[in-house]
Amino acid sequence: MTPRTRAAAPLLAALAVLAAPPVPAAADAAPWTAAPVTGAKGGGGGGRGPQESRSAFYLEGTPGTVLEDKLSVRNPGDRPHTVELRGTGPWISLAARRVDVPPRTRADVPLTVTVPAGTPPGDHSAAVVVSGGGRWVRVPMTVRVGGPALSALSVEHVRVSGTGRSAVIRYALVNRGNTALAPRLTIRAEGLFGELLSRPASGVPDRLPPGGSVRLEERWPGAPRLDRVAVRVTATAPDGTRAAASGSYAPLPWLGPALAGLGVLAAAVVARRLLRRRRGPA
Template sequence: MPYATAAVAARALLVSLPLLSAATPAPAPASAPASAAAAGWSAAPAGEGRPSFYAEGAPGAVIEDTVAVTNRGAQPLTVRLRAAGTGTDGLRVAFAGPADAGLGIPARTRAEVPFTVTVPADARPGDRVGEIVVRDSTGRESAVRLLIRVGGPQLAALTVEHVAVRGDRITYELVNRGTTALVPRLAVHADGVLGAVLDRAPRTLPVRLPPGRRLRLDEPWPDRPALDAVTVRLTVTAPGATEATGRASARFVPRGATAGAAAAGALSAAAVVAAVRRRRRRRRKPSRGGALS
């Protein structure tokens, strides 16, 4: 990742700050991490009142902005700049100045470093979230949030795939097939031979699924049946997306050959009982004339 050097990069603007009393250091911005603030420097978007970087652009666009690094200490400061975060995948972030060089900032001086964000021509619409990270020579860092919104039609589409029951866990995969990030909700239901054995109401999952991403998850089932044949159904929803459903079947039997034979017989008996119950319910239904059959 290219870095800016104050000595040679004409585009890195250095601005002297008023002299500060050594006994009364200036407070660092609230967004600066404690480690950077303790060192007497901070990083923020250039200009007033912006807590983070935000811009919109179509695929192929080149977006320009400036990061300001303020050295309020009495000693010179050397920092390096980089873009970080999985949300910036596909975006090209370049800072002013030669590559692989540090940015030297004199005492009580603010350096303003321009940078560009290039959106790939084939980028899918949606949000990209990352950070501009500034790191000094001692390892202290200050990170500023970077949000780039790529223009285009917004489509929410979600699928649930590869559902399986593995011991006391239900495994599955969520796939975001749309163009916008999704926060999914999951409902879990399972039916055994004699009726429902698991029914969990919809709940919001603690994940944020970017467009085009696949995420493997699992659902604990510690109180699963010891003896049953079940069908598990996962229902997943997200704002703006059509409901998605995935299913899997499993048989729970005790371990051992003898236990297995007994389990198979028990399952068959349970199936017969369930069939008889269904038949009795049908016989109790009134005919069109109102009489019972």
């Protein structure tokens, strides 16, 4: 580098900095949030303390009533946000479907929940969904409809498919009541010579809503290859409500008739020998 070039280097560097494009401002580090308004009286007993925040709506009422609450959309960032709002069920009505939220402020949107006449008592689930700026938030809602709670379960369609290590027990669990349940299930199997299986079922949901149903299956690698088995599935809710159903399993369908035939044949042989003894020697 020549002495003239060394002298010009600082000036060239300064010009390069001035000519460089400006660095874009970073995106908002704190995006908008959505939640029920703090301390709102969630209709009929769902209220909270004035300083207690809520992560979900909880409302109570009887059929035919209209419940009220509010959704709060907060914008802690430095630029405005526009969000879209919608309810997941026909019961929910929002005062606005689109809301503009200025920087460092919030927008409170009133909403109503109309419980139709004739709605069965129990818990009913819904949600308010808020979306905007490439993200969305689902705010859960539980509406408890007053009236006598009814717990009712049913176990249905118990069957076993496959044989040996590939055997699978399949069945359906249905909540036929009007309140959510968290049942425990046990599976028992008995063959011609006693008990073959007794254990809790796996994969049972933690919460089964009213009217909900689920199909479940249980692998049974120790299933017998030569037997006639009765499989019984029993469901028990925390309040003591029980339901059970059974299904038969015969890996070799001809085994039962064959054993029955052998029994008849053995009985005939024994009867013939007894008859001969009674007659004595010819």
